[in-house]
Amino acid sequence: MSLGKNIQFLRKQQKITQEQLAEKMAVSRQTISKWESDEVIPELNKLIELSDLFTCKLDTMIREDLKEQKDIYSEIMLKTVKPFRMGRYVIISPNPEDDVSAYLDAWAQKSGLYKIKPDAKKIGWDFPYISLELQNRFGLRGYVAAYILPEEFEEYPGVEYVDQVEADYAVITVYDPFAAAFERIPNAYKRIMEYLQANGFKEKPKDNVLSCFEYVYDQNGVTCMDVYIHVDSVSKTAAFTNFS
Secondary structure, three states, X not given: OOHHHHHHHHHHHOOOOHHHHHHHHOOOHHHHHHHHOOOOOOOHHHHHHHHHHOOOOHHHHHHOOXXXXXXXXXXXXXXXXXXXXXXXXEEEEOOHHHHHHHHHHHHHHHHXXXXXXXXXXXXXXXXXXXXXXHHHHHOOEEEEEEEEEOOOOOOOOOOEEEEEOOEEEEEEXXXXXXXXXXXXXXXXXXXXXXXXXHOOOOOOOOOOOOOEEEEXXXXXXXXXXXXXXXXXXXXXXXEEEOOO
């Protein structure tokens, strides 16, 4: 295990340069280089700042070999998502993800969506409009799930229909996200936000565009989750994806 290699690994995972990390830590680029080569050990207050910046426990950063975790997250990509129509539903409960997913699956069966498109994609995102009293007193949370609908689908009652316009997103894939859901999924969002900040991108609320969403699927027997965060604009060379 090398503390310096862990710092380098975390920096590269966030896609920031030594100069950018130096600016965030209020030190010189040469200092970052010495940290990463194990010539100098960062002071305790700097180690704490690094652990906060990288959303990594201090003990983990010091004692573990983080390269062993390199297969948890993909590189961050910039994608343009074509316009799509969705049927969405929100549930507020102690376990809203499972509850709303079960509801939508039953709706997809009744509505005939599965007959038209058996592999229809389902996305989801947190529903933020829950009071602190409901959260703290009753343990309630909210989650929205939606099926992406094909053009030939005819409306069926039971969901809200919404059209999304073409939009740009920063995307990261989390492998086996539910093995440590309360660590891996929030860290995915953190990684994207750090990447956007380091590369000059901005979040910009836009009508008819989801600010973020998650897409869970199976890949060669491994559960994967793609986390999407909307950005104001992306490079013209961005990859193209289609949810229809």
